[in-house]
Structures are given as C-alpha cells and as structure tokens.
Amino acid sequence: MDVTAGGTAGRPRRIVVCIKQVPRAQELQVDPVTQTLKRVGVPSEINPPDANALEMALQLKDRLGTEVVVLSMGPTSFDESLERAVAMGADRSVLLTDRILGGSDTVPTAYALSETIQKIGGYDLLLCGEETTDASTGHVGPGIAGHLDLPQITYVSEVRIINGKVRARRTAEDGTEWWETTMPCLCTVNFGCNRPREPTLTGKIRVKRGGLVTHWSCADVGIDPKKVGLFNSPTIVAKVDTVRxxxxxxxxxxxxxxxxxxxxxxxxxxxxxxxx
Structure with a gap:
C-alpha cells in the first residue's frame, strides 16, 4: 500500500469507512411480520468485508496519520460495532439512527449514507466492504458513489494513492486488473484481502472515556423522510423460507x-x- 501524504487544504487525508453491524451468520432470524432480519437482541458483528475495509483504512493511518471516520446506519445497538472500530484505531464514528430509517433497503440506505457523508465533509477516500453477509447485494457502495457523483473502483484488494490519485488492484473473473482514478473517490474492498486487527487496550480506554460515537438523526442530516424507510424501498420480500x-x-x-x-x-x- 503506497500512499502520498497530504489531504486538501493542507490537512491530513480523511477516510470515511462505511460499516454495518450484521447478525452472525449462524444467528440469522427473520421477523415473520415484516419479513426483514431481526437486528436487535441477536449476537452481531461488524460485517466481515467492512472489517477488511476498516483495516485498509487503519493501515493508511499507520503510515500517514490519516484521519479515519467510521460511519454506520441503524439502531443504537450498532454502537457496539462503532466502539469496536474506535478501539481498533479509528479516530471517531458517526451513527445515523432514526426510527423512520427502519426497513430501508439498499436504495434509501445509499441515499441516507451519502447525505451523511456530505455532512461529515472533507473526505478524500470512501471505503466500503464489497457486500454484506446479511444481503449480499453489493449495491450500497456503488449507490453512494452515484449519489455523490464520485469515481469508484469495486472489489479492491490493494490501494496505492500517489499524487492525489488512487491506483487500485481490482479482482476480476480471470485475474486482477489495475485501475486509476482521481480523488475523492470510493472503493469497495474485497472480503479476506487482509486480516483485521484486534482492539487495543489503549483503544478500549479511549472508548471508555466516551465522546467518540456521535448520533445523528435524519433531521440533523437533512434527509428527506419520503426517501427512506420500508415503504420507500423498492425491494419487496414476498416470502421467506427457513431451510432445514x-x-x-x-x-x-x-x-x-x-x-x-x-x-x-x-x-x-x-x-x-x-x-x-
């Protein structure tokens, strides 16, 4: 990973990493009424590909002192994953949490996250996992790039940032490709491309002191309520079967x-x- 230091306006580069807290694969439960996954009260973890994206950002921070901001959307129980991300080495985190977001599919999720990223501002690089283990669509990262009108490189396993440009190794069906684009941009990160680190004692102490997880509502960000939530999601789950x-x-x-x-x-x- 070869990176040139320096962000815009003389400040350190800012990387925003989008993560999602997902139920552990063996603990998946579906609400029989809403036909959506139960996310509260079940054992959860940081979505594994998102953990790889976070590790990639932390490696940049280790080399350059880059600021790493972690962003998630969901109920306040997602604080667990955001606190873990901070304990791993992220500088701070933001949780977009609001009842009207409940049941959002990938379309309103990408919209809401892109609006939140604009409120964070000053970003040079956005990193997302290639997909989530609870849906496996791979839509949200490219959707965010679309809303923000950013160039994107998907399925990345290595990133080099040289003279304000991102050069990334992308996994293809018959091997790998090297792509280059200007910053700011978005990359989706391959699952398993690195080994996410464990939280450190120093990181846990920072979390314990508090103040590193910020909660924003849709009103705080300026999100249109008519564009989010279950009833504004084009995906319809007609039936869910449990395979025994x-x-x-x-x-x-x-x-x-x-x-x-x-x-x-x-x-x-x-x-x-x-x-x-």
Whole structure:
C-alpha cells in the first residue's frame, strides 16, 4: 500500500469507512411480520468485508496519520460495532439512527449514507466492504458513489494513492486488473484481502472515556423522510423460507485398504453420489 501524504487544504487525508453491524451468520432470524432480519437482541458483528475495509483504512493511518471516520446506519445497538472500530484505531464514528430509517433497503440506505457523508465533509477516500453477509447485494457502495457523483473502483484488494490519485488492484473473473482514478473517490474492498486487527487496550480506554460515537438523526442530516424507510424501498420480500438441513451421520470403513475402498465406492453408488 503506497500512499502520498497530504489531504486538501493542507490537512491530513480523511477516510470515511462505511460499516454495518450484521447478525452472525449462524444467528440469522427473520421477523415473520415484516419479513426483514431481526437486528436487535441477536449476537452481531461488524460485517466481515467492512472489517477488511476498516483495516485498509487503519493501515493508511499507520503510515500517514490519516484521519479515519467510521460511519454506520441503524439502531443504537450498532454502537457496539462503532466502539469496536474506535478501539481498533479509528479516530471517531458517526451513527445515523432514526426510527423512520427502519426497513430501508439498499436504495434509501445509499441515499441516507451519502447525505451523511456530505455532512461529515472533507473526505478524500470512501471505503466500503464489497457486500454484506446479511444481503449480499453489493449495491450500497456503488449507490453512494452515484449519489455523490464520485469515481469508484469495486472489489479492491490493494490501494496505492500517489499524487492525489488512487491506483487500485481490482479482482476480476480471470485475474486482477489495475485501475486509476482521481480523488475523492470510493472503493469497495474485497472480503479476506487482509486480516483485521484486534482492539487495543489503549483503544478500549479511549472508548471508555466516551465522546467518540456521535448520533445523528435524519433531521440533523437533512434527509428527506419520503426517501427512506420500508415503504420507500423498492425491494419487496414476498416470502421467506427457513431451510432445514437433513441430519448427517458418519460412517467409517475399516480393514484392508482395498476392501475399505470397495465398501466406500459401494456406499457412494448406493447414495447416488457417483454412478455405478
């Protein structure tokens, strides 16, 4: 990661990282009435690709003293993930929280986050995870770039910022590509491209002292209520089914190798895993 120091107007570069708190994959629950995921009262974590985006931003900070601002949208329970991000090394965090945001799909979410980013202001680089584990759409990052009229590079695993331009390695179907664009811009970060660090004791102490997680409502940001929320989301979930996996059992074939292999093959044929 090769980065040239210096933001606009002589200040340090400002990176805004968008993160989402998601239910842990094994704890997913769907509200039978609203057909949306339950997000309160279930074990949660920072969306893994967002954690990779945060780590990328923190690596920039380690090299240059870059300011890292973390942004999320959701209920106040999302403070848990924002506090963890600050404990990992982010400078401060902002939570956009308002009842009228409930049930928003990717369209109003991208709009609301872009408005909040404009209120934060002074950004040089926006980082988002490639997608979320609770929806896997990959829409929000590009949507934010669209609202802010910013160039974007998606599915990034490496970033170099040289002379005010971003040069990023992008994952493609048949390998990787190198793309370059001017700043400010937005990049979506590949899941697993780095290893997110753990919170530090110093970071935890900063969180304990308070004042590093700011709450804004839609009114604070100037968000149009008619553009957010469940009833202003074009995505309609018609039906949700719970898939119950069949029970599994193991079988051990012992004895001489040839006999064991013969029994294994016969079992695979009987279970129609392979053809006779």
């Amino acid at each position: 996996l069949p029970s599994r059992s193991g079988q051990i074939f012992s004895g001489e190798p040839e006999e064991s292999v013969r029994k294994l093959l016969a079992s695979l044929v009987a279970d129609r895993v392979i053809a006779a």
